[in-house]
Structures are given as C-alpha cells and as structure tokens.
Amino acid sequence: MSKSLQAIRGMNDILPEQTPLWRYFEGTVARLLDNYGYKQIRMPIVEFTELFKRSIGEVTDIVEKEMYTFEDRNGDSLTLRPEGTAACVRAVLEHGITGGGQVQKLWYIGPMFRHERPQKGRYRQFHQIGLEVFNLDGPDIDAELIIMTWRLWGELGIRDAVKLELNSLGTSESRGRYREALVEYLSAHHDKLDEDSQRRLKTNPLRVLDTKNADTQAVLVDAPKMADYLDDESRAHFEGLKARLDAVGIPYVLNPKLVRGLDYYSKTVFEWVTDKLGAQGTVCAGGRYDGLVEQMGGKPTTGVGFAMGIERLVLMLETLEQIPAEISRQVDVYLCAFGEEAELAGLTLAERVRDQLPNLRLQVNAGAGSFKSQFKKADKSGALYALILGDDEMAQQVVGFKPLRGQGEQQSIAWDALAAHLATCVVQG
The missing domain is CATH 3.40.50.800 (Anticodon-binding domain)
Structure with missing residues (x-):
C-alpha cells in the first residue's frame, strides 16, 4: 500500500474548530493597531537568500541551521522567510517609502519558516504578527510599542500571566567594546562552558548570555555587564524608555542577559515572557535596529519593531481559558x-x-x-x-x-x- 499523505512534520493544519479563536485573536490585534495609526503591509513568503544573510547575520543559528533554502529553476538561491523584519526593510527600500525621513508605522501577518525540532509552541511553519516603525529615533516610540502590547494583553485577559523583560545593547561601537570584554572573560573559563557556548564564543559571543546550560550560567554570574559599556546616548535613551513605562505604570524587569538572537538589534531590546507554556516562554519580542536599513543598502534610517507568535498566544488563551463565549458559536x-x-x-x-x-x-x-x-x-x-x-x-x-x-x-x-x-x-x- 502507498503511504498515506500527511502534512510535513512541524507544519500543521488549522482546523475549522480552531480558526474562530485565531480569527478572534487576529481581529483583536488588527483593531488595536488600526487605533494606534499603523498600516498593514504584505510581503512575499519567499525572498533571495542573501537578504537574510545580510540582515540576520551569517553566523546566527537561523542562517546556519534553520532556514529553508533552495535553488529555483534559474539557479537563484531562495529562502522561505524565517522572520519578517528583513523582508519589511527590503520592501520599504525597494518602494522608497521611507526616503526623505518619511515616518512609516507598518504591521504584517503571516507564516514564517524555520527548521527546528518541533514541540508544543514551536513549529517549523509558525505564524507571526510583526510591527516595524521607521524614522523615529526617540524612546517615545519604543515605549508606544510596549504600551500597545500591554493594552493587548489586557484586552485578551492575559495581562497577569506575562512579564516584561528589558535590556539595552547600546550602539554597535559600545556593543563591540562589550563583546571584546565578554570574549576575554569567557575565554579564561573556556573549559567550563558547554559545547554550544564554546562554538558561539567564536561566532556570536553575545548569544552565550542566552544559554540555558546551568554550568555556563554559573560562569556568567561574574561576567562583564553590558550596562557598564553603554555609551551616553544609549544610556539616556534607555532611561527615557523606563521613565515612560514608569509613568504609564507598566512593570518590567531588567535582564542584562537579554540579547535576542539576531545581529541587527541595537539599543532597546525587550521580551514578553510567560511561565504558562512550559519551555516556550517568549510570546512577543523585539527591539531597535537603527543600523539595519543602512546595512541593507539604504540611507541611515532608524527602526524599531516586534513580533508576536500567534500559535503561542492562541495556546495561552486556551490554557488560561480566556476564550469569549460568542466565538465558539x-x-x-x-x-x-x-x-x-x-x-x-x-x-x-x-x-x-x-x-x-x-x-x-x-x-x-x-x-x-x-x-x-x-x-x-x-x-x-x-x-x-x-x-x-x-x-x-x-x-x-x-x-x-x-x-x-x-x-x-x-x-x-x-x-x-x-x-x-x-x-x-x-x-x-
């Protein structure tokens, strides 16, 4: 007998009994973004591979291990998008909509693809809602992104189940100085690092801070802190962000080990995390990427954004039983x-x-x-x-x-x- 046809592992059907909750979540987010003055943009799911190598970084786990890359009939190397920011930057550059300092507040929704080990809340095809803002460089817009998500959690009834973690990565120059100090410290403790951290020490040392290995975490207790290497501009920016969050009354935790997994972040980085979903604790994350547009061939253009995982947030609504009765009918x-x-x-x-x-x-x-x-x-x-x-x-x-x-x-x-x-x-x- 021939093998029965099945979906690819980690790429799941969303069945009719599940889609009402997805539509409710997506509709709630769309209305909120409309109310804050954001406009939707839609990008292709396939891009030239070079886009992600230039933006995400060739030595990141995503580019090295996780991308779905193939050659088309013309011999071009193409990739199913693993994240949305690079594609959005490519789109605004191609169409010139951020030229001359034009402010753009954009959002998008759709599937992303990464070849990871499938588990609950982590899939090879997953769906995100992402948001990007260009040509606004102050902490006020960073605060707006966080305030919007705080309001969203309230509307969804999950505010008590999430926690905001904040950090600043400074400029590329200050981060470079910190990287040198961190590498020097970790190299002196090389034998105590786990194998993955030893590899990252040579390729992407900041990602060592993100390790889950207990022995490496113990080494990091006395490691240099990014806050000690921040430049004055980044420090003032971060203080301005915290002041705005304090004014609105949004609680947060400073996490000096928060670095995010992509090379393009600078200054503000943040994550909304939960302990309600087991190992997959991050439900929304983002930060500032002021050098990315220029890195991709555009003129100097500031940028900041975030992405939220729809699967994880839908799972969270189910876990916390925050499903409006009317959507089941x-x-x-x-x-x-x-x-x-x-x-x-x-x-x-x-x-x-x-x-x-x-x-x-x-x-x-x-x-x-x-x-x-x-x-x-x-x-x-x-x-x-x-x-x-x-x-x-x-x-x-x-x-x-x-x-x-x-x-x-x-x-x-x-x-x-x-x-x-x-x-x-x-x-x-």
Whole structure:
C-alpha cells in the first residue's frame, strides 16, 4: 500500500474548530493597531537568500541551521522567510517609502519558516504578527510599542500571566567594546562552558548570555555587564524608555542577559515572557535596529519593531481559558425548509434578512431532509434559533421561530417582521 499523505512534520493544519479563536485573536490585534495609526503591509513568503544573510547575520543559528533554502529553476538561491523584519526593510527600500525621513508605522501577518525540532509552541511553519516603525529615533516610540502590547494583553485577559523583560545593547561601537570584554572573560573559563557556548564564543559571543546550560550560567554570574559599556546616548535613551513605562505604570524587569538572537538589534531590546507554556516562554519580542536599513543598502534610517507568535498566544488563551463565549458559536439562526416551494421561499427570505441584518450569521439548510434530520443539523450548528418553513407557514406567510437554547415557546413571525424580531432576539441571546 502507498503511504498515506500527511502534512510535513512541524507544519500543521488549522482546523475549522480552531480558526474562530485565531480569527478572534487576529481581529483583536488588527483593531488595536488600526487605533494606534499603523498600516498593514504584505510581503512575499519567499525572498533571495542573501537578504537574510545580510540582515540576520551569517553566523546566527537561523542562517546556519534553520532556514529553508533552495535553488529555483534559474539557479537563484531562495529562502522561505524565517522572520519578517528583513523582508519589511527590503520592501520599504525597494518602494522608497521611507526616503526623505518619511515616518512609516507598518504591521504584517503571516507564516514564517524555520527548521527546528518541533514541540508544543514551536513549529517549523509558525505564524507571526510583526510591527516595524521607521524614522523615529526617540524612546517615545519604543515605549508606544510596549504600551500597545500591554493594552493587548489586557484586552485578551492575559495581562497577569506575562512579564516584561528589558535590556539595552547600546550602539554597535559600545556593543563591540562589550563583546571584546565578554570574549576575554569567557575565554579564561573556556573549559567550563558547554559545547554550544564554546562554538558561539567564536561566532556570536553575545548569544552565550542566552544559554540555558546551568554550568555556563554559573560562569556568567561574574561576567562583564553590558550596562557598564553603554555609551551616553544609549544610556539616556534607555532611561527615557523606563521613565515612560514608569509613568504609564507598566512593570518590567531588567535582564542584562537579554540579547535576542539576531545581529541587527541595537539599543532597546525587550521580551514578553510567560511561565504558562512550559519551555516556550517568549510570546512577543523585539527591539531597535537603527543600523539595519543602512546595512541593507539604504540611507541611515532608524527602526524599531516586534513580533508576536500567534500559535503561542492562541495556546495561552486556551490554557488560561480566556476564550469569549460568542466565538465558539458560528451560527446565530438556522433556517429549516420542507418542500421545494418552501425551499425557494426560504432562500428569498434569507437574502432579504441578510440585506437588513448584514452581521447576522444565518445558515440555510442544504440537502433537504426530514423534520427530524433538519432540526438535528440546526442543533448541531450551535444556532440560538431555528426558523421553520413548511406548508402551514407558507399558507400564512409566516415563519416558525423556535429557540434552541434555553426557555421559550415556538412563535409564528410574519415575513415582513422577521428581520426586526431577529435583531432584538439575537442581540438579547
């Protein structure tokens, strides 16, 4: 027998019973970003490989180990995007929308791809909502990004389950001085480092700070601190950010080991973390990347942004049982019609009601069926009410109106009065 077809490991289907929660989350974020004045941009999921090597850094884990890279028929090296910032920078440069100091506040949504070991909350195809701001260099915009996410957690009902961690990486010059001091210190303790940290010491030493190995963590206790190497500009920027968060009342923890996994970050970096999802604790992260646009061939342009993982946040809503009751119901009203004449009238009546109540979720029975079978489908749909059209109703030009959840007797409603009646009942239901 041939092997049954299956999805690629770590690339998952999102089934119909799951999509309402995804749509609720995505819609909540989209409305929030609209309210703050951000505009959506959509980029391709495939880019030239060189884009990510130049932006993320050739010695990062993403480029070295995790990218899905292939040659197309023209011999070009292409990559499924592993993150969104580089693609967004490429797009704004290509179309010239940040030239002349134009401020752009952009957001995007879509799948990203990394060849990692799949586990709960970490997949090879995963979905992110990302946000990028160009040509604003003050701590006020850094604060706005964090304040927006704080508001989002409140709207989703998960604010008490997340914690904000902050750090500053300074400018490339101050970070370079710190890197030298860190390498000197770690080299003196080389034998005490785990194998992965020994490798990173030669390629990307700041990532050693991010290790989960207990022995290496013990070595890092006395390691040089980034804060001691910050330049005056970066220090003032960081103090300005903290002052704004303090003014709004957003709690945070300073984490000197927070470096993020990408080479392009400078000054502010932050993560929202939780202890509700096991090992996959980061649900939103970002920071400032003032040198990236220039590094990719553009004129000096400041930038700051973040990305949040949709899978992890949806999982968090499920874990904390913060799922609004109304999103589990996909149908408000189910129309049952018996006989061809009633079916034709039912279609006409349904479209008339939809004209008057465009937000009403009205499902018309398809496939005919007996009274019992249609009512069984009506109940299974989750609808609050069933509408009934049979011979008696046709003769009187009324429709039977039967509550399916809770108390209430069946009524007869005139066709012309149906939309007004449904508007009242569904809102109340």
